[in-house]
Structure formats: C-alpha cells, structure tokens
Amino acid sequence: MSFRIGFGYDVHRLEEGIPFWLGGIEIAHHRGSLGHSDADVLLHAICDAILGAAALGDIGTHFPDTDPAYKGISSTILLQRTGELMTSHGYEIGNIDSTICLQVPKIKPHIPRMQKQIAETLGLKETQVSVKATTEEKLGFTGREEGVSAYAVVLIQTLSH
Numbered sequence: 001m002s003f004r005i006g007f008g009y010d011v012h013r014l015e016e017g018i019p020f021w022l023g024g025i026e027i028a029h030h031r032g033s034l035g036h037s038d039a040d041v042l043l044h045a046i047c048d049a050i051l052g053a054a055a056l057g058d059i060g061t062h063f064p065d066t067d068p069a070y071k072g073i074s075s076t077i078l079l080q081r082t083g084e085l086m087t088s089h090g091y092e093i094g095n096i097d098s099t100i101c102l103q104v105p106k107i108k109p110h111i112p113r114m115q116k117q118i119a120e121t122l123g124l125k126e127t128q129v130s131v132k133a134t135t136e137e138k139l140g141f142t143g144r145e146e147g148v149s150a151y152a153v154v155l156i157q158t159l160s161h
Contacts, residue, residue, distance in 0.1 A: 002158045003094070004109070006053025010044035011149040015070035023114025024076045024121060025133060030106050032114040033148055035055065040075035041150040042131070044101055046118065047075075047082040053085045053153070083122045086156065093124055094155035094159050100133040101149045102141045107133035109129070124134075 002156075014020075018032035020038040033039030048058045056062075062085065062130045063070050063078050083093070083131045096118065100107055119126045 004053045004055075004091070004156050006047030006049040006051065006154045006156070008045035008050075008052060008152040008154070009149065010048065010059075011147055012039045012041050013147045014145065021075065022077040022102075024074075024079070024117035025109065025110060025113050027105060027107075027110055031145075036104060037063070037070055037073045037078065038075050041077035041148050042098060042114065043079045043118070043149070044150070045150040045152040046096055046098060046154065047079055049081050049152040050156065051084050053154050053156045054089050054091050056089065062095040069148070076117065079118070079121050087159070090159050091156040092159050093122060093128065094157050095128045096122075096124075096152060096154050098132065098150060098152040100131065101136050101151075102133065103135050103138060103145045105142050 011087040012033035012035050016031055019033035019127045020027045020029040021038040023042045044059055051058055108145045115129045117124050119131045136143045144150055
C-alpha cells in the first residue's frame with residue numbers, strides 16, 4: 001500500500017449580505033465569503049489537499065473561475081467531484097485534518113455538522129474527518145474580520161481491494 005499526503009489552503013474576503021458557506025453548511029452571519037462559487041474556503045482547501053496528494057493539480061485547474069458552469073456552484077459538488085477524480089486514479093482517503101481561521105462567528109457549535117457533511121460527501125466515516133477552528137487573536141485580515149481562511153492536510157492511500 002502506498003501513502004501520500006497533500007496540503008491545501010484557501011482564503012476569501014468576507015462581504016456584507018451574502019450567504020456564508022463553510023464546511024458544506026450555511027452559517028447564519030451578516031457577512032459571507034465572496035467568490036466565483038459559493039466560496040466555501042474549507043471545502044476548497046480540502047479539495048486542493050486531495051488533488052495535491054494525488055498529484056492532480058489544484059482546484060483552479062479542474063474548476064476554473066473563468067468557466068460560467070461553476071458560477072455559484074455548491075462547493076459540496078466540487079468536493080464530491082474531486083473525491084471521484086482521486087478514486088478514479090486509484091486512491092482513497094485515510095483521513096482529513098483541517099483548520100478554519102476566522103474571528104467571528106464562533107465555529108465550534110457547527111463543527112459536528114461540517115464533519116458529517118464532509119464525510120457524507122466523500123463516503124467517509126466521520127472519524128476520518130477533523131475540523132478545528134482558531135480566531136487568530138484579532139491579528140491579520142482574519143482577525144480584523146476582513147476574510148476567512150482554511151488549511152487542510154489529507155492522507156491518501158492506494159485503493160485496497
């Protein structure tokens with residue numbers, strides 16, 4: 001069995017009056033992430049980690065923001081397609097570890113739903129998905145509530161039959 005790891009990072013600006021999608025769920029907040037799709041930074045970071053582990057490029061290669069087909073698309077769909085692409089290349093996920101960087105709103109109450117959504121989307125057990133959050137102590141663009149970022153690392157392995 002062969003193991004590979006991948007790292008992903010994403011960032012989006014927060015804007016007033018748009019939906020806030022994070023970890024595949026909508027979170028009630030007066031600001032949301034601005035982007036071509038639904039701008040879910042956590043799912044984008046996970047997609048990039050999966051693609052990186054499998055040496056399949058990045059999210060922009062497969063789902064370019066210049067393609068109108070992806071305008072407003074749910075990042076859950078992008079994650080599902082990324083998982084299918086990885087599987088078609090002979091890999092499966094061992095585990096996902098991720099961190100969201102955001103000052104407000106508090107993310108902790110939403111983490112179980114995020115983990116469940118990510119696991120269901122990728123056909124994993126919830127114990128294979130870790131989601132954590134930090135405020136960054138009011139430092140930088142996330143601390144000033146200008147944006148949100150996320151990091152993810154994924155372990156993949158060759159498919160076991």
